[in-house]
Amino acid sequence: MLTYTMDIEKRSTWFRSTPSETGRSLPFFCTEAGTFYARERFVTERSHKDAYLVFYTLGGAGIIEQGGQSVTLGQNQALLMDCRAPQRYVTDPVRHHWYHLWAHVNGAGADAISQAMGLPKLQPVSLPLADVRPIFETIFENMKKEGYIESLTTSLAVDKLLTSIALAPDSRGSFVEFDAVSVARRYMEEHYAEDLHVDDVAREAAISTSQLIRLFKRQLGTTPHSYLLRYRITQAKELLAETTLPVATIARQVGFASESNFSYRFGEMCGQSPSAYRAGAPRLYREVQPG
DSSP states (O other), X not given: OEEEEOOBOTTOEEEEOOOOHHHHHXXXXXXXXXXXXXXTTOEEEXXXXXXXXXXXXXXXXXXXXXXXXXXXXXXXXXXXXXXXXXXXXXXXXXXXXXXXXXXXXXXXXXXXXXXXXXXXXXXXXXXXXXXXXXXXXXXXXXXXXXXXXXXXXXXXHHXXXXXXXXXXXXHHTTOTHHHHHHHHXXXXXXXXXXXXXHHHHHHHHTSOHHHHHHHHHHHHSSOHHHHHHHHHHHHXXXXXHXXXXXHHHHHHHXXXXXXXXXXXXXXXXXXXXXXXXXXXXXXXXXXXXXX
């Protein structure tokens, strides 16, 4: 379902693109974008669109509604919205106009940022126009062209735009969940050599185990167990490359109960055995005595 009143000035622009297979394989791509000089009767109401929508207000204000939320997007504010849930956006009747930049974007990178930000939560953030306008101009210029360089340039511009929104101070400041994940990561990195369990990590982060797993999947795209395992393997790589310690000793020092389990996990994640990895590493050893 889509209903709208396109009450916009003639100077408004609307760019459309059908990205190639190569373009769609990139972390970010853009299918539509533009600049709308919307007047007071402008409104769009949609039940679903398979894309994310980025807004940036140049002047006036807009009201965005989704899932029982309603936010006002004022001048120099940006917002990322998941259009897969019903939404409605209109010109703020108090301001009578809403001049804004907008873009429909997709890609695995957009999915990851969406999860990290907790969408469909609506979170306006403040960004300088001097930073945002050149990004949109790059998107407008390159999304219309065919070619790998142009697709890559568009992808990088969208990446910069969404990352700016996700890392804006007024965005991160409202996401106390980031603190819990940071505490959990730091705890695992300081105690990786010990017999750690997810419950222990969750207790340290002052949240439930199920909540910790959910936050890791949302923010990092992985589980606490997988994160800890990869961190241990990375530490093992350093010891294999930089010391002459036996593999069994390294296994114990990075938190594995047995050499066989360590070798299995290492091979599963690295595609080769610990000994093979050591054989192919530069001989820049620092001598460490067996523990």
